[in-house]
Amino acid sequence: MKPLIAIAGVITIIAIGLWLATGVHPYTKFEDVVQEETPIDADDPFAEAGFYDEDETITQVVTRDVFYFGFLPTPQSIMDKHALSVSSVVIPVWLVVGVIAIVRRQASRQIRGSSA
């Protein structure tokens, strides 16, 4: 059982590490829609015509390709990359470890019982 627990531990550490390293986001994301400030293009004929106020901060919503390994998955289907997340990786891994531990225990009891 020790190697299994070690593997599960490593996977957990990697998953949590990835979550921390990618910004501790609640959901796994592969693109980010963010509002950000943009400078006014001096050559923009609209800027010269008063489309923006002189002291105005212009914002624009941009869609960027990113990778945030989130705590929760947001999959639309089974084979969706958005299914990757801390909870969807760590919980199944520890469930596997738990089930294997139970199966092993029952098997060893059966062996002990039959030998007795």
Place this chain on the structure above:
Amino acid sequence: MGRQCIIELICSNLTFPFAIYIKEQNMIKRNIFGLIAILALTSVPAWGQANPCNPCNPCGGKKNACNPCDPCNPCGGKMAAPKLVSVNPCHAKFGTVFFVADSMRRDQVTFLSEAPLEDIVGTTNEISGYFAFNPDRPKDGIRGFFTVPVKSLNTGIPLRNEHLQSEMWLNAASNPNITFVIESVENVYLTKRAAGSMTYKMMLVGPFTVNGNTKQLRVPARITYLQESDKTRKKKPGNLLGVRATFELALADFGITDPTGSDIIGVKVGKTVTIEVKAFASDMKPTAGNPCNPCDPCNPCGGKAKNPCNPCGP
């Protein structure tokens, strides 16, 4: 020791089942990385999917075999330009018609929801419509129509987009478009006038329809008119009209309420959302000047290199 076991797990949200088949129990002991490999293989995500919602990366980083050389049409025409809406003849009487249908997708509608648990930003570049007015005399009246497909709204999380389009929220199946009809204009005043340009601030008034519910709205807007020049032609052909508007919508006004038994609005989604619109219209219909392929100004000859109409040569 030859015992076999099949472990099937359903992850926390019950949408991510994967199975691990272990032939030999000893395999785990021999190959420490075996389980990691199996986990990785069984959870192979759909990497490299095309991203039609992202105008900067519409092909998901893949060079499109259909048309890899055309930056205007990187997906071989799969990313269609916003459709031209037909102009109401009654509206056309109010002056020059300026069309909003940018195949380069520079027009933008965004919504911002601020709630204690989460701020959500969504956007679309698929805005189409028109403005009809006389730039010299806007007080005579402005008419217009704008539409945005609900399915084009992108929040950055596909599952959230799916929820947004679902029956519980915007019901894209029954009400595929969000529309605004400009029926009148109030408080028009000129803020800046220069050679070949005019900027007005005004209140656009008309029915706004979301989720099949219509409410009369007063939308504060800024409109800049530019006569065609060398500078404006770099942006778009024709006389141009820039439109900016920011306003708030109360979700309850449009029949958008919490799904039964949940407490999402006010906690994860704001009770009101802020809408921002920035669009650039032209009095030249997007079809004009493209006899070879009037539907696509970026690909006027439909990708046919030997087309005599091809303005870029063979």
